[in-house]
Amino acid sequence: xxxxxxxxxxxxxxxxxxxxxxxxxxxxxxxxxxxxxxxxxxxxxxxxxxxxxxxxxxxxxxxxxxxxxxxxxxxxxxxxxxxxxxxxxxxxxxxxxxxxxxxxxxxxxxxxxxxxxxxxxxxxxxxxxxxxxxxxxxxxxxxxxxxxxxxxxxxxxxxxxxxxxxxxxxxxxxxxxxxxxxxxxxxxxxxxxxxxxxxxxxxxxxxxxxxxxxxxxxxxxxxxxxxxxxxxxxxxxxxxx
Ligand code: GLP
Numbered sequence: 001x002x003x004x005x006x007x008x009x010x011x012x013x014x015x016x017x018x019x020x021x022x023x024x025x026x027x028x029x030x031x032x033x034x035x036x037x038x039x040x041x042x043x044x045x046x047x048x049x050x051x052x053x054x055x056x057x058x059x060x061x062x063x064x065x066x067x068x069x070x071x072x073x074x075x076x077x078x079x080x081x082x083x084x085x086x087x088x089x090x091x092x093x094x095x096x097x098x099x100x101x102x103x104x105x106x107x108x109x110x111x112x113x114x115x116x117x118x119x120x121x122x123x124x125x126x127x128x129x130x131x132x133x134x135x136x137x138x139x140x141x142x143x144x145x146x147x148x149x150x151x152x153x154x155x156x157x158x159x160x161x162x163x164x165x166x167x168x169x170x171x172x173x174x175x176x177x178x179x180x181x182x183x184x185x186x187x188x189x190x191x192x193x194x195x196x197x198x199x200x201x202x203x204x205x206x207x208x209x210x211x212x213x214x215x216x217x218x219x220x221x222x223x224x225x226x227x228x229x230x231x232x233x234x235x236x237x238x239x240x241x
Contacts (some may be wrong), residue, residue, distance in 0.1 A: 001210065001223075001224070001229045001230070001231060002229070002230045002231070003230075003231050003232075003233070003238065003241075004016065004019075004230060004231070004232040004233075005233065005234075005235065005238055006232065006233065006234045006235070007234070007235055008234055008235070009042055009198045009199075009234050010042060011234070012042075012196065012198060012232055012233060012234040012237075013041075013042025013043045013045070013046055013196070014042075014046050015232060016043045016194060016196050016230075016232035017043045017046035017047050017050070019128065019192075019194050019230060019232070020032060020043070020047060020128060020130070020194070021047065021050055021055070021056055023127055023128050023192075024056055024057075024058065024061055025056070027127060028057060028059075028060045028061070029060040029061065029062065030061055030062070030127040030128070031061075031062045031063070031064065031123045031124065031125065031126050031127050032061060032062070032063045032064075032126070032127065032128055032129075032130065033063070033064055033065075033066065033126040033128065033129030033130060033182075033187070033190055034063050034064070034065045034066070034084065034088070034130055035065070035066050035130045035131050035132050035140070035196075036065070036066070036067070036080045036083045036084070036132075037132040038132075039132040039133075039196045039197065039198050040087075040130060040132060040196055041087055043130070043196060044087045044088040045087075047088065047092065048088065048091040048092060051091070051092045051093065052091075056092075057093065058092045058093050058094040059093050059094070059095065060098075061094055061098065062098040062099075062100075062123050063084075063094065063098065063099045063100060064100045064101075064119065064120050064123060064126060064182075065080060065084060065099075065100065065101040065102070066129075066131070066139075066140035066141075066181060066182050066187075067080060067102065067140045067141045067179050067180060067181035067182065068080045068081065068101050068102040068103070068104040068179060068180050069104050069176040069178075069179050070104050070109075070154065070176055070178040070179055070180055071104060071105070071176050071178070072104045072105075072176060073104070073105055074101075074104070074105075078168055078169055078174075079104055080101060080104075081101050081104070084099065084101065100116075100119050100120075100123075102116045102152065102180035102181075103115075103116075103180075104176075104179075104180065109153075109154040109180075112152075112154075112180060113151065113152040113153055113154065113180065114152075116152040116180065116182075117151045117152045117186070120152075120182070120186060125189065125190070125191065126186075126189065126190035126191065127190070127191050127192065128190065128191070128192045128193070128194055129187055129190035129192070129193045129194070130194050130195075130196065131187070131193060131194070131195040131196070131220075131223075132195070132196060132197070133195060133197050133202060133205060133206065133209065133220050134160075134161055134164065134205075135160060135164060135201065135202070135205055136158060136160055136161070136205070136218075137205050137208065137209050137217075137218035137219050137220045137221065138158075138161065138219050138220070139184075139187060139195075139219050139220045139223075140181040140182050140187065141155050141157065141161070141179040141180075141181035142155070142181055142183065142184055142187075142219040143155055143156075143157065143158045143161065143219070144158070144216065144217045144218065144219060145216050145217075145219075146216060147216050148183075148184040148185075148216045148219070148222055149183040149184055149185075150183045150184065150185040150186075151182075151183045151185060151186060152180060152181065152182055152183055152186065153180070153181065153183055154178055154179070154180055155178065155179055155180075155181055156177060156178055157175075157176070157177055157178065157179060162175045162177070184219065184222055188222060188223075188225070188226055191228060192228045192229075192230065193223060193226055193228065193229045193230070194229075194230045194232060195220070195223065195229065195230070195231050195232070196232045196233070197231070197232070197233040197234075197237035197238075198233065198234045198236070198237050199234070199236050199237055200236040200237075200239065202233075202236075202237040203236060203237055203238070203239045203240040203241075204240060205218075205220070206231070206233060206237050206238065206240070206241060207240040207241050208221070209221050209223065209224075210223070210224060210231060210241065211241060
């Protein structure tokens with residue numbers, strides 16, 4: 001594992017963006033696995049700046065996102081589809097047809113999971129998978145469990161995840177209870193994994209995930225077994241390691 005330490009959130013975001021920028025420069029048709037949550041927003045801003053400066057070209061880049069709430073249409077401002085457009089896609093020259101997310105409106109879970117796994121496979125493998133981390137160690141929406149889930153699946157969100165995400169919704173009752181997420185096998189199949197973490201409230205779970213036992217009760221702990229992981233954190237998130 002390599003650790004990139006940023007002094008502040010902005011510094012960490014810029015340094016983490018360097019990794020994705022280098023990937024796109026070296027391989028213009030890269031497949032990027034993308035993530036939502038508040039942590040990657042600074043990284044996306046930094047990528048947009050580089051695009052605006054003429055440093056980056058996304059015209060051949062393809063993306064697959066980690067997850068999507070079940071039941072939210074793409075134009076709902078809390079859907080991850082909306083998030084990606086608002087925070088990245090609408091500001092760079094990526095082709096909409098090259099961006100992929102689970103379809104939160106598909107009610108047939110088996111069908112949607114099979115479709116999304118096929119979409120990911122058709123890209124030929126993820127070059128860099130960006131991840132945030134939940135307070136309980138979830139990556140994507142792979143919640144603590146008795147086993148590591150493999151492919152795309154439907155999850156019941158844990159109460160702590162619903163609580164953590166309620167800040168984005170009008171009320172806790174509006175937070176969806178289920179989501180589609182890439183599985184752990186898919187995440188682990190990426191050639192490189194870049195996990196971004198920010199803030200004191202993430203310090204404990206960062207320590208547990210990267211220096212504690214590997215267990216499905218802490219989904220991110222599986223990353224210890226990946227040969228090419230980069231942990232990018234600000235000073236607060238890395239304060240316990
Ligand atoms: C959500 C997303 C995760 C993300 C997590 C942490 O649950 N599904 O992919 O890592 O939130 O979000 P934040 O970065 O806002 O703490």
